[in-house]
Amino acid sequence: MIDTGNLDRAGSGTYVGLNCTWWDDNWQLTESDIRFNVTDEDFTYTPGSSTCDDNDCDVLSVMTHETGHTYGMKDKEDDINYYQTMFGTSFPCRSWARNLGRSDVKHLRSKYPE
Ligand SMILES: [Zn+2]
Structure with missing residues (x-):
């Protein structure tokens, strides 16, 4: 399921998007839900345009990132x-x-x- 809503983070800001994924006992993916935080964040489909506000997050970038979590990828925080x-x-x-x-x-x- 993909939806929009609020994603408050207790005491440390907000998430732009969040993915909750579940697997069965054999590590087979059973469900993956992605939410876009439209309560606290602004989004755009045209991030490179002159109309992009300084706070607009690219919908497709966030979607690609959150889908990566569906495939078991974790956030990378190092500058490299x-x-x-x-x-x-x-x-x-x-x-x-x-x-x-x-x-x-x-x-x-x-x-x-492969
Ligand atoms: Zn992430």
């Missing part, structure tokens, strides 16, 4: 992964997280080898 989709911070008016970075692809390939 700044431009990776799974970096744990959203950047307003930027769209680079729409496409997986090298580290993101390597992580996915290690989790799902």
Whole structure:
């Protein structure tokens, strides 16, 4: 399920988006829910345009990031992964997280080898 709503974070700000994923006893994915925090955040489909406000988060970047969690990827917080989709911070008016970075692809390939 994908929806919009509030995502308050006790005492430390808010989430832009959040993914809750469940697996069965055999680690088979059973459900993945993604919520966009439209209560506290603003979103755009045109992050590179002149109409993008300084606080607008790119819908497709957030969606790609949250979908990465569906596939078992975790947030990356180290500066070396700044431009990776799974970096744990959203950047307003930027769209680079729409496409997986090298580290993101390597992580996915290690989790799902051919
Ligand atoms: Zn994340």
